[in-house]
Amino acid sequence: MDTILQVRELTRRFGGLTAVNNVSFDVREREILSVIGPNGAGKSTLFKLIASFLKPTSGEVLYRGERISGLAPHIAARKGVVRTFQETTIFRNMTVRENVIVAHHLRSRASLLGFFVGTGTAREDERAFGASADEILDFLNLTELANEKARNLPHGHLRALGIAIGLATDPAVLLLDEPFAGMNHDETHKAVAMVRRLRERGLTVLLVEHDMPAVMKISDRIVVINFGQKIAEGTPVDIQNNDRVIEAYLGA
Numbered sequence: 371m372d373t374i375l376q377v378r379e380l381t382r383r384f385g386g387l388t389a390v391n392n393v394s395f396d397v398r399e400r401e402i403l404s405v406i407g408p409n410g411a412g413k414s415t416l417f418k419l420i421a422s423f424l425k426p427t428s429g430e431v432l433y434r435g436e437r438i439s440g441l442a443p444h445i446a447a448r449k450g451v452v453r454t455f456q457e458t459t460i461f462r463n464m465t466v467r468e469n470v471i472v473a474h475h476l477r478s479r480a481s482l483l484g485f486f487v488g489t490g491t492a493r494e495d496e497r498a499f500g501a502s503a504d505e506i507l508d509f510l511n512l513t514e515l516a517n518e519k520a521r522n523l524p525h526g527h528l529r530a531l532g533i534a535i536g537l538a539t540d541p542a543v544l545l546l547d548e549p550f551a552g553m554n555h556d557e558t559h560k561a562v563a564m565v566r567r568l569r570e571r572g573l574t575v576l577l578v579e580h581d582m583p584a585v586m587k588i589s590d591r592i593v594v595i596n597f598g599q600k601i602a603e604g605t606p607v608d609i610q611n612n613d614r615v616i617e618a619y620l621g622a
């Protein structure tokens with residue numbers, strides 16, 4: 371399988387704190403790779419580094435062989451590496467559907483201004499993720515809420531809208547930071563199925579998630595970090611039987 375991302379000796383310090391410490395791993399095309407580790411281990415910082423939201427203190431990230439670390443995040447996103455997270459920009463006074471269409475326009479060079487002043491249209495001439503805005507909404511079970519203002523959405527659906535916005539920018543690699551947080555069992559089950567379908571559509575998915583049963587079920591491979599360092603990498607079975615991982619989680 372081809373390598374889509376190479377994380378090479380990434381380090382990020384905040385003052386005296388080394389949040390990510392010399393982490394290296396490869397991500398294969400179309401795999402679901404999870405990053406797990408205790409709270410404060412450096413998972414979110416690692417994702418921000420990969421998606422170019424933060425500059426590394428040292429090390430680099432290569433996407434299809436090209437260095438993307440140090441690029442502005444929207445440039446990395448335009449190349450295809452997109453991170454969605456809880457604080458993803460959602461226009462709360464626009465409808466669910468309008469939010470997804472605007473994200474389309476952000477990716478394409480269609481005039482966003484035109485869309486706002488009404489000279490442009492909300493046409494989906496730009497195909498995103500091989501899918502129109504309506505397909506993306508359908509994919510995330512948001513069709514019935516398409517004409518609701520985002521500000522009226524319940525929490526779980528807001529999360530889904532964040533992912534829809536990410537998809538509308540047509541990523542090749544999607545980084546999801548705790549997408550199942552706050553979901554009940556049934557919602558998590560649906561979200562896991564959704565992530566699997568993303569991969570079937572050709573996406574590579576990087577996931578940070580605390581729900582261990584979900585992580586073990588969904589992941590092809592897992593990278594474990596503790597105190598900023600990679601302590602293990604392997605299949606879910608490897609990871610569950612790894613002494614260093616068990617120790618890190620039990621705090622022994």
Ligand code: ADP
Binds near residue numbers: 389414
């Ligand atoms: P995780 O996502 O695994 O819980 P984070 O990557 O959020 O961990 O944080 C790793 C460490 O880096 C923590 O000690 C956190 O306090 C620190 N940290 C994260 N972001 C910043 C920042 N912008 N400034 C200073 N310290 C930070």
Ligand code: MG
Binds near residue numbers: 414
């Ligand atoms: Mg985090």
